[in-house]
Amino acid sequence: MDLHQPTVEQLDLTTILQALGDPVRLKIVRELAAAGEQICGAMDLGISKSTRSHHFKTLREAGITDTRIEGTHRHISLRRADLDARFPGLLDAVLQTAPVA
Known part of the structure; x- marks a missing residue:
């Protein structure tokens, strides 16, 4: 399945910023x-399947x-290298400045 x-x-x-919003x-x-990397079903998010x-589809x-x-x-993983190649520092900036829910 592709x-x-x-x-x-x-x-x-x-699109990336909207997804991260x-x-x-x-x-x-x-x-x-x-x-x-995580198995999507193993993440404790407190939301329905x-x-x-x-949310996983939107991020992908x-x-x-x-x-x-x-x-x-x-198995879900971040595309950190791809994001950093296209938008250097974006992911780190978002993770460092966004409030923790």
Whole structure:
């Protein structure tokens, strides 16, 4: 199964900032930045499965995360190198300045 994920050249600043503007998605990004790759179902977000899926899809389609499917699990990781290549320092600036929910 192929999931849509933009190339580095397709990363769009407005789309990325909109995705990061949601507190739940920002929490996901913070957790991935701190702990590395996670299985999406193992992250304790306090939201329903369908809402969780929506947030992961939004982050993936914005180019912030990478989703790797292995069996029945979806492994989520930050595309830090791609984001830093396209928008140097953006991810670090957002993570350092955004309030912790």
